[in-house]
Amino acid sequence: MIKAIDLFKSFGPQKALNGFELNLKKGEILGLHGPNGSGKSTFMKIIAGGILKYDGEVLIDKMSPSLITKNKISYLSDNNLFPDGNTVQETIEFYRHFYMDFDMDHFFQILQKLNVNLSMKTKLIELSKGIRQLIRIALCMARDVELYLLDEPLAGIDPIAVEVVIDTLVDSMHEKSTMIIATHEVAIIERILTRVIFIKDGHSCGDYDCEEVRLNEGLSIESKYKEIFSHA
Numbered sequence: 001m002i003k004a005i006d007l008f009k010s011f012g013p014q015k016a017l018n019g020f021e022l023n024l025k026k027g028e029i030l031g032l033h034g035p036n037g038s039g040k041s042t043f044m045k046i047i048a049g050g051i052l053k054y055d056g057e058v059l060i061d062k063m064s065p066s067l068i069t070k071n072k073i074s075y076l077s078d079n080n081l082f083p084d085g086n087t088v089q090e091t092i093e094f095y096r097h098f099y100m101d102f103d104m105d106h107f108f109q110i111l112q113k114l115n116v117n118l119s120m121k122t123k124l125i126e127l128s129k130g131i132r133q134l135i136r137i138a139l140c141m142a143r144d145v146e147l148y149l150l151d152e153p154l155a156g157i158d159p160i161a162v163e164v165v166i167d168t169l170v171d172s173m174h175e176k177s178t179m180i181i182a183t184h185e186v187a188i189i190e191r192i193l194t195r196v197i198f199i200k201d202g203h204s205c206g207d208y209d210c211e212e213v214r215l216n217e218g219l220s221i222e223s224k225y226k227e228i229f230s231h232a
Protein backbone atom coordinates (compact mmCIF):
# COMPACT_ATOMS: atom_id res chain seq x y z
CA MET A 1 0.00 0.00 0.00
CA ILE A 2 2.84 2.39 0.87
CA LYS A 3 6.43 2.31 -0.20
CA ALA A 4 9.11 4.79 0.85
CA ILE A 5 12.49 4.34 -0.77
CA ASP A 6 15.56 6.23 0.42
CA LEU A 7 13.51 9.21 1.54
CA PHE A 8 15.32 12.46 2.34
CA LYS A 9 13.83 15.75 3.50
CA SER A 10 15.74 18.73 4.85
CA PHE A 11 14.55 22.02 6.29
CA GLY A 12 17.59 24.22 5.71
CA PRO A 13 20.49 22.50 7.47
CA GLN A 14 18.12 20.28 9.49
CA LYS A 15 17.69 16.75 8.12
CA ALA A 16 14.17 15.63 9.03
CA LEU A 17 14.27 12.41 6.99
CA ASN A 18 17.57 10.78 6.20
CA GLY A 19 17.18 7.67 4.05
CA PHE A 20 13.85 6.54 5.56
CA GLU A 21 12.48 3.26 4.13
CA LEU A 22 9.08 1.61 4.48
CA ASN A 23 7.12 -1.10 2.72
CA LEU A 24 3.63 -1.41 4.17
CA LYS A 25 1.03 -3.93 3.07
CA LYS A 26 -2.72 -3.26 2.87
CA GLY A 27 -4.62 -3.96 6.08
CA GLU A 28 -1.72 -3.30 8.43
CA ILE A 29 -1.88 -1.02 11.45
CA LEU A 30 1.57 0.49 11.76
CA GLY A 31 2.91 2.23 14.84
CA LEU A 32 5.54 4.82 13.97
CA HIS A 33 7.52 5.55 17.11
CA GLY A 34 10.60 7.55 17.91
CA PRO A 35 11.96 10.39 20.01
CA ASN A 36 10.98 14.04 19.54
CA GLY A 37 12.24 15.42 16.25
CA SER A 38 12.92 11.99 14.73
CA GLY A 39 10.91 12.70 11.53
CA LYS A 40 7.50 11.09 12.19
CA SER A 41 5.34 14.10 11.34
CA THR A 42 7.47 14.97 8.32
CA PHE A 43 6.94 11.48 6.93
CA MET A 44 3.18 11.67 7.58
CA LYS A 45 3.00 15.07 5.83
CA ILE A 46 4.77 13.71 2.75
CA ILE A 47 2.36 10.77 2.52
CA ALA A 48 -0.61 13.11 3.04
CA GLY A 49 0.60 15.30 0.18
CA GLY A 50 1.38 18.30 2.41
CA ILE A 51 5.10 18.33 1.60
CA LEU A 52 5.82 18.09 -2.09
CA LYS A 53 9.58 18.63 -2.22
CA TYR A 54 11.69 15.70 -1.02
CA ASP A 55 14.29 13.31 -2.38
CA GLY A 56 13.73 9.59 -2.83
CA GLU A 57 10.49 7.90 -3.76
CA VAL A 58 7.09 7.58 -2.11
CA LEU A 59 4.37 5.39 -3.57
CA ILE A 60 0.82 5.12 -2.31
CA ASP A 61 -0.95 2.28 -4.05
CA LYS A 62 1.80 2.52 -6.71
CA MET A 63 1.25 6.30 -7.21
CA SER A 64 3.30 9.31 -6.10
CA PRO A 65 1.45 11.65 -3.70
CA SER A 66 -1.06 13.64 -5.77
CA LEU A 67 -4.70 14.75 -5.78
CA ILE A 68 -5.67 11.16 -6.56
CA THR A 69 -3.83 9.74 -3.55
CA LYS A 70 -5.12 12.58 -1.31
CA ASN A 71 -8.62 11.27 -1.92
CA LYS A 72 -7.59 7.87 -0.59
CA ILE A 73 -6.26 9.30 2.67
CA SER A 74 -7.84 10.59 5.85
CA TYR A 75 -5.22 12.55 7.77
CA LEU A 76 -5.35 13.66 11.38
CA SER A 77 -2.48 16.12 11.59
CA ASP A 78 -0.63 17.12 14.74
CA ASN A 79 -1.86 20.68 14.18
CA ASN A 80 -5.41 21.91 14.35
CA LEU A 81 -6.43 22.74 10.79
CA PHE A 82 -9.98 23.91 11.63
CA PRO A 83 -10.85 27.51 12.48
CA ASP A 84 -11.68 27.41 16.19
CA GLY A 85 -14.30 30.16 15.72
CA ASN A 86 -16.49 27.75 13.71
CA THR A 87 -19.35 25.87 15.33
CA VAL A 88 -19.53 22.08 15.47
CA GLN A 89 -22.24 22.27 12.78
CA GLU A 90 -20.04 24.38 10.47
CA THR A 91 -17.12 22.01 10.96
CA ILE A 92 -19.26 19.00 10.02
CA GLU A 93 -20.66 20.88 7.01
CA PHE A 94 -17.12 21.67 5.88
CA TYR A 95 -16.23 17.96 5.99
CA ARG A 96 -19.45 16.96 4.24
CA HIS A 97 -18.84 19.34 1.36
CA PHE A 98 -15.13 18.77 1.11
CA TYR A 99 -15.02 14.97 1.26
CA MET A 100 -17.39 12.85 -0.85
CA ASP A 101 -16.55 9.82 1.30
CA PHE A 102 -17.54 11.48 4.61
CA ASP A 103 -20.31 9.50 6.31
CA MET A 104 -22.25 11.74 8.70
CA ASP A 105 -24.14 8.87 10.35
CA HIS A 106 -20.85 7.12 11.01
CA PHE A 107 -19.49 10.38 12.48
CA PHE A 108 -22.35 10.59 15.00
CA GLN A 109 -21.99 6.89 15.85
CA ILE A 110 -18.31 7.43 16.62
CA LEU A 111 -19.09 10.47 18.78
CA GLN A 112 -21.63 8.38 20.68
CA LYS A 113 -19.05 5.62 21.28
CA LEU A 114 -16.66 8.30 22.51
CA ASN A 115 -19.39 9.56 24.82
CA VAL A 116 -19.31 13.07 23.36
CA ASN A 117 -22.63 14.90 23.53
CA LEU A 118 -22.62 18.28 21.84
CA SER A 119 -24.84 21.11 20.83
CA MET A 120 -24.28 21.74 17.13
CA LYS A 121 -24.21 25.47 17.85
CA THR A 122 -21.20 25.26 20.17
CA LYS A 123 -18.05 26.90 18.82
CA LEU A 124 -14.94 24.72 18.83
CA ILE A 125 -13.10 27.35 20.89
CA GLU A 126 -15.65 26.85 23.68
CA LEU A 127 -14.78 23.16 23.98
CA SER A 128 -11.92 21.65 25.97
CA LYS A 129 -8.78 20.56 24.09
CA GLY A 130 -9.58 16.90 24.69
CA ILE A 131 -13.15 17.16 23.38
CA ARG A 132 -11.91 19.02 20.29
CA GLN A 133 -9.44 16.21 19.69
CA LEU A 134 -12.22 13.60 20.03
CA ILE A 135 -14.24 15.50 17.40
CA ARG A 136 -11.22 15.59 15.08
CA ILE A 137 -10.75 11.83 15.54
CA ALA A 138 -14.43 11.21 14.75
CA LEU A 139 -14.22 13.40 11.61
CA CYS A 140 -11.09 11.60 10.46
CA MET A 141 -12.46 8.09 11.06
CA ALA A 142 -15.89 8.84 9.53
CA ARG A 143 -14.32 8.97 6.09
CA ASP A 144 -14.37 5.79 4.00
CA VAL A 145 -10.80 5.70 2.72
CA GLU A 146 -7.99 3.25 2.05
CA LEU A 147 -5.46 4.88 4.33
CA TYR A 148 -5.79 6.57 7.73
CA LEU A 149 -2.86 8.67 8.91
CA LEU A 150 -3.06 9.65 12.57
CA ASP A 151 -0.39 11.95 13.98
CA GLU A 152 -0.46 12.00 17.79
CA PRO A 153 -4.17 11.09 17.98
CA LEU A 154 -4.13 10.58 21.75
CA ALA A 155 -2.75 14.00 22.66
CA GLY A 156 -4.82 15.67 25.38
CA ILE A 157 -7.23 12.75 25.92
CA ASP A 158 -7.78 11.44 29.46
CA PRO A 159 -6.65 7.87 30.36
CA ILE A 160 -10.15 6.35 30.46
CA ALA A 161 -11.29 7.93 27.18
CA VAL A 162 -8.03 6.86 25.53
CA GLU A 163 -8.96 3.19 25.79
CA VAL A 164 -12.32 3.88 24.13
CA VAL A 165 -10.59 5.92 21.41
CA ILE A 166 -8.24 3.05 20.63
CA ASP A 167 -11.11 0.55 20.33
CA THR A 168 -12.99 3.06 18.18
CA LEU A 169 -10.06 3.44 15.78
CA VAL A 170 -10.09 -0.26 14.99
CA ASP A 171 -13.91 -0.51 14.89
CA SER A 172 -14.28 2.54 12.62
CA MET A 173 -11.54 1.61 10.21
CA HIS A 174 -12.87 0.13 7.00
CA GLU A 175 -12.10 -3.46 6.10
CA LYS A 176 -8.88 -3.72 4.09
CA SER A 177 -7.92 -0.15 4.99
CA THR A 178 -4.45 0.58 6.27
CA MET A 179 -3.52 2.81 9.20
CA ILE A 180 -0.36 4.58 10.34
CA ILE A 181 -0.29 5.96 13.87
CA ALA A 182 2.57 8.20 15.00
CA THR A 183 2.54 8.49 18.76
CA HIS A 184 4.66 8.58 21.89
CA GLU A 185 1.97 6.55 23.69
CA VAL A 186 3.58 3.23 22.77
CA ALA A 187 2.32 1.26 25.77
CA ILE A 188 -1.26 2.37 25.25
CA ILE A 189 -1.52 1.92 21.48
CA GLU A 190 0.46 -1.29 21.07
CA ARG A 191 -2.46 -3.68 21.54
CA ILE A 192 -3.94 -2.71 18.14
CA LEU A 193 -0.70 -2.61 16.13
CA THR A 194 0.28 -5.29 13.62
CA ARG A 195 3.57 -3.68 12.69
CA VAL A 196 5.97 -1.22 14.26
CA ILE A 197 8.75 0.99 12.91
CA PHE A 198 11.15 2.78 15.20
CA ILE A 199 12.57 5.97 13.74
CA LYS A 200 15.52 8.05 14.88
CA ASP A 201 17.32 10.93 13.14
CA GLY A 202 15.13 10.46 10.07
CA HIS A 203 15.79 6.77 9.42
CA SER A 204 14.34 3.48 10.52
CA CYS A 205 16.24 1.74 13.29
CA GLY A 206 13.85 -1.21 13.58
CA ASP A 207 10.96 -2.64 11.58
CA TYR A 208 9.02 -5.46 13.25
CA ASP A 209 5.93 -7.61 13.04
CA CYS A 210 4.33 -7.00 16.46
CA GLU A 211 3.22 -10.61 16.90
CA GLU A 212 6.78 -11.83 16.32
CA VAL A 213 8.18 -9.41 18.90
CA ARG A 214 5.64 -10.64 21.45
CA LEU A 215 5.89 -14.36 20.70
CA ASN A 216 9.53 -14.85 19.65
CA GLU A 217 11.17 -12.29 21.90
CA GLY A 218 8.61 -12.29 24.72
CA LEU A 219 8.67 -8.49 24.69
CA SER A 220 5.99 -5.85 24.61
CA ILE A 221 6.42 -3.15 21.95
CA GLU A 222 7.12 -0.66 24.72
CA SER A 223 9.94 -2.87 26.04
CA LYS A 224 11.31 -3.21 22.50
CA TYR A 225 11.19 0.60 22.17
CA LYS A 226 13.17 0.98 25.39
CA GLU A 227 15.65 -1.72 24.32
CA ILE A 228 16.33 0.10 21.04
CA PHE A 229 16.35 3.69 22.20
CA SER A 230 18.19 3.24 25.46
CA HIS A 231 21.12 1.89 23.38
CA ALA A 232 20.73 4.41 20.54
Ligand SMILES: Nc1ncnc2c1ncn2[C@@H]1O[C@H](COP(=O)(O)OP(=O)(O)OP(=O)(O)O)[C@@H](O)[C@H]1O
Pocket residue numbers: 011014015016034035036037038039040041042043
Ligand atom coordinates in the same frame (compact mmCIF):
# COMPACT_ATOMS: atom_id res chain seq x y z
N1 LIG B 1 8.64 23.27 8.76
C1 LIG B 1 9.81 23.01 9.34
N2 LIG B 1 10.81 23.93 9.33
C2 LIG B 1 12.00 23.66 9.89
N3 LIG B 1 12.31 22.50 10.52
C3 LIG B 1 11.36 21.57 10.59
C4 LIG B 1 10.06 21.77 10.01
N4 LIG B 1 9.33 20.66 10.22
C5 LIG B 1 10.12 19.80 10.90
N5 LIG B 1 11.34 20.34 11.11
C6 LIG B 1 12.46 19.71 11.80
O1 LIG B 1 12.59 18.40 11.27
C7 LIG B 1 12.88 17.47 12.32
C8 LIG B 1 11.83 16.39 12.35
O2 LIG B 1 10.60 16.97 12.78
P1 LIG B 1 9.25 16.15 12.90
O3 LIG B 1 8.21 17.12 13.31
O4 LIG B 1 9.05 15.38 11.66
O5 LIG B 1 9.60 15.15 14.10
P2 LIG B 1 8.63 14.26 15.00
O6 LIG B 1 9.27 12.92 15.11
O7 LIG B 1 7.24 14.31 14.48
O8 LIG B 1 8.74 15.02 16.40
P3 LIG B 1 7.73 15.08 17.66
O9 LIG B 1 7.67 13.69 18.22
O10 LIG B 1 8.43 16.02 18.57
O11 LIG B 1 6.42 15.61 17.17
C9 LIG B 1 12.99 18.28 13.60
O12 LIG B 1 14.35 18.58 13.84
C10 LIG B 1 12.21 19.54 13.29
O13 LIG B 1 12.69 20.64 14.02
